[in-house]
Amino acid sequence: xxxxxxxxxxxxxxxxxxxxxxxxxxxxxxxxxxxxxxxxxxxxxxxxxxxxxxxxxxxxxxxxxxxxxxxxxxxxxxxxxxxxxxxxxxxxxxxxxxxxxxxxxxxxxxxxxxxxxxxxxxxxxxxxxxxxxxxxxxxxxxxxxxxxxxxxxxxxxxxxxxxxxxxxxxxxxxxxxx
Amino acid sequence: xxxxxxxxxxxxxxxxxxxxxxxxxxxxxxxxxxxxxxxxxxxxxxxxxxxxxxxxxxxxxxxxxxxxxxxxxxxxxxx
Numbered sequence: 001x002x003x004x005x006x007x008x009x010x011x012x013x014x015x016x017x018x019x020x021x022x023x024x025x026x027x028x029x030x031x032x033x034x035x036x037x038x039x040x041x042x043x044x045x046x047x048x049x050x051x052x053x054x055x056x057x058x059x060x061x062x063x064x065x066x067x068x069x070x071x072x073x074x075x076x077x078x079x080x081x082x083x084x085x086x087x088x089x090x091x092x093x094x095x096x097x098x099x100x101x102x103x104x105x106x107x108x109x110x111x112x113x114x115x116x117x118x119x120x121x122x123x124x125x126x127x128x129x130x131x132x133x134x135x136x137x138x139x140x141x142x143x144x145x146x147x148x149x150x151x152x153x154x155x156x157x158x159x160x161x162x163x164x165x166x167x168x169x170x171x172x173x174x175x176x177x178x
Numbered sequence: 179x180x181x182x183x184x185x186x187x188x189x190x191x192x193x194x195x196x197x198x199x200x201x202x203x204x205x206x207x208x209x210x211x212x213x214x215x216x217x218x219x220x221x222x223x224x225x226x227x228x229x230x231x232x233x234x235x236x237x238x239x240x241x242x243x244x245x246x247x248x249x250x251x252x253x254x255x256x257x
Contacts, residue, residue: 040205041181041205041206042205042206043184043205043206043207044207045207045248045249046184046207046208046209046248046249047187047188047209047249048187048209048210048246048248048249048250049187049188049190049191049192049209050192050246051192051242051243054243055239055242055243060239063179063182065179066219105218106218106219107217107218107219108219109219109225110219110220110224110225111219111220111225113225113226114225114226116222116223116225116228116231117219117220117221117222117223117224117225117231118219118220118221118222119222120222120231120234120235123222123228123231123232123235124235126232127232127235127239132236132239145179150181153181153182154181154185158181158182158185159185161182161186162185162186162189162191165186165191166189166190166191170191171191171192172191172193172194172242173186173191173192173193174193174194174196174238174239174242175179175182175183175193175194175195175196175208176179176195176196176221176222177179177195177196177197177198177199177202177221178198178218178221
């Protein structure tokens with residue numbers, strides 16, 4: 001029995017207690033102290049789906065949690081102490097122009113110069129051109145990867161991303177956290 | 179990202195995570211993870227370092243194709 005998708009029983013009680021204690025630290029941007037006793041979700045097992053096609057015939061999609069957005073898209077709420085569970089579709093095949101990084105929990109200098117540091121869109125495009133992979137998806141995913149409550153991420157964003165990538169005909173997904 | 183990887187995989191989409199935070203891999207046990215030694219914000223490689231970025235992505239894709247056990251973790255040889 002889970003409270004919500006994939007979260008263990010009783011997790012929200014632990015989370016609410018943590019949040020009450022830690023909110024002042026979060027608001028003071030003292031993340032390391034705030035997360036010292038965060039009720040991390042853990043698993044003692046994993047799972048595996050074998051690829052149906054060889055790499056050279058597979059359509060690859062990318063997901064980054066680098067907080068990248070494009071002109072016309074709302075930036076991620078980097079100042080929100082509770083984070084941002086939303087995501088943006090990033091159209092391929094690139095190169096991108098005008099991208100912005102709104103994250104607040106890492107140094108964006110490298111990805112501001114070269115998004116491939118956290119979102120290797122140009123790299124996979126070249127791998128597609130040389131035939132190492134079959135193709136790249138027509139759209140990819142950017143999120144922020146920081147939210148204290150994983151509920152909205154699991155209940156809204158994860159199903160929307162999963163359905164979107166399946167509609168896209170993706171055969172495999174490369175995920176790049178920061 | 180580990181949570182998303184698990185859900186994508188359960189929905190039939192094979193995944194591989196390029197991971198620079200080993201503790202997150204230990205907690206979330208994504209289906210496949212390539213661990214890299216990289217500062218936050220440079221998981222795939224430094225800005226403009228196409229060789230490193232390509233090498234890391236190629237290694238991750240090899241793991242995607244070759245892993246046979248749930249929760250396979252491989253370390254990127256280049257550090």
